[in-house]
Amino acid sequence: MELGALVCSVASPACERCPVLDRCAWVAAGRPAYDGPARVAQTYAGTDRQCRGRLLGVVRDADGPVALSTLEAAWAIPEQRDRCLASLVEDGLLARVGPASYALP
Numbered sequence: 001m002e003l004g005a006l007v008c009s010v011a012s013p014a015c016e017r018c019p020v021l022d023r024c025a026w027v028a029a030g031r032p033a034y035d036g037p038a039r040v041a042q043t044y045a046g047t048d049r050q051c052r053g054r055l056l057g058v059v060r061d062a063d064g065p066v067a068l069s070t071l072e073a074a075w076a077i078p079e080q081r082d083r084c085l086a087s088l089v090e091d092g093l094l095a096r097v098g099p100a101s102y103a104l105p
Contacts, residue, residue, distance in 0.1 A: 010034075051075050051084040059094060059102055068100040 007014045015021055026032070044050055058074045059066045075081040085102070088094040095105045 048080065048084055048087075051077075051080050052088055055081070055084055056088060056093060059104060062103075065097045065101040065103040068102070071102065 003018070003020075007018050015024070015027060018024065021027060054074050055071055058071060062070075071081065071085065072078075075084070085094070089096055089102075092105060094102045097103045
């Protein structure tokens with residue numbers, strides 16, 4: 001993985017530093033330009049990452065425990081919100097401090 005990150009990067013391959021240059025299929029093919037489909041980057045909006053960040057931000061900005069109803073207002077999609085709350089607790093970033101409240105650990 002470090003070879004790909006440090007030497008064989010798409011933006012600026014450093015072939016002169018590559019320890020496997022003599023076995024590189026891309027160099028053997030004449031260093032052709034990529035002609036496959038464009039890589040589609042995942043958007044941030046609506047992802048679990050955004051949801052987790054918003055929920056964590058609400059709790060972080062509060063003076064004490066935050067009621068579940070406040071977190072429900074912060075993210076409207078129940079399934080995603082519940083999944084993200086559970087993962088934040090599992091990751092040790094939030095603590096459940098009552099039947100319906102959360103706080104920083």
